[in-house]
Amino acid sequence: xxxxxxxxxINLKKIALISLLFLMCACATTLQTNNKNGTENNFIILxxxxxxxxxxxxxxxxxxxxxxxxxxxxxxxxxxxxxDKVYQVHEYRKGENSYVQEFVMLTPNNPVSLTLMxxxxxxxxxxxxxxxxxxxPNIPFVVSDFFYGYxxxxxxxxxxxxxxxxxxxxxxxxxxxxQRKRSDLRxxxxxxxxxxRD
Numbered sequence: 001x002x003x004x005x006x007x008x009x010i011n012l013k014k015i016a017l018i019s020l021l022f023l024m025c026a027c028a029t030t031l032q033t034n035n036k037n038g039t040e041n042n043f044i045i046l047x048x049x050x051x052x053x054x055x056x057x058x059x060x061x062x063x064x065x066x067x068x069x070x071x072x073x074x075x076x077x078x079x080x081x082x083x084d085k086v087y088q089v090h091e092y093r094k095g096e097n098s099y100v101q102e103f104v105m106l107t108p109n110n111p112v113s114l115t116l117m118x119x120x121x122x123x124x125x126x127x128x129x130x131x132x133x134x135x136x137p138n139i140p141f142v143v144s145d146f147f148y149g150y151x152x153x154x155x156x157x158x159x160x161x162x163x164x165x166x167x168x169x170x171x172x173x174x175x176x177x178x179q180r181k182r183s184d185l186r187x188x189x190x191x192x193x194x195x196x197r198d
Contacts (some may be wrong), residue, residue, distance in 0.1 A: 038146050042152075043071075057089060066111050067082070104117045126197075174188065
């Protein structure tokens with residue numbers, strides 16, 4: 001009887017130990033999940049190169065004003081910066097996808113027209129962004145010293161190509177109009193930036 005009681009106690013201890021290990025694993029997983037949800041994944045980069053991390057990023061624009069970017073920290077602290085002070089916004093949205101955006105002036109030299117746009121190409125003499133001013137798909141937006149604005153239609157695309165055609169390397173690479181599609185805008189700009197400008 002004593003022997004079976006000892007075996008019963010040992011089995012009880014094993015069950016208790018296994019239960020304790022299971023509970024510890026469950027707690028660790030919960031902490032990891034909570035920690036992931038509470039981390040400061042989003043951040044903004046200021047024009048002075050400071051990086052400000054936060055849990056949420058919010059935007060506000062008063063009537064006829066430049067507006068503000070508010071970074072909300074995990075602890076609830078809120079930091080506010082004007083649109084004109086922010087260089088880039090990095091946010092995690094659906095499915096943990098990262099989005100990089102910049103404030104771009106819709107009208108050159110008009111800070112009130114600053115609008116947040118998705119970054120496509122932001123290095124080189126011709127920069128390419130995408131903006132969704134309505135509920136329609138993104139519209140390409142080009143910033144350069146010779147072309148500035150939306151590439152909404154074929155006429156605007158042709159106007160941009162006229163400038164690209166001042167480069168011999170571009171004409172040699174893309175001699176026919178069939179090779180110059182609006183859908184290839186990104187690769188056309190990348191080529192121009194690489195081979196046509198200093």
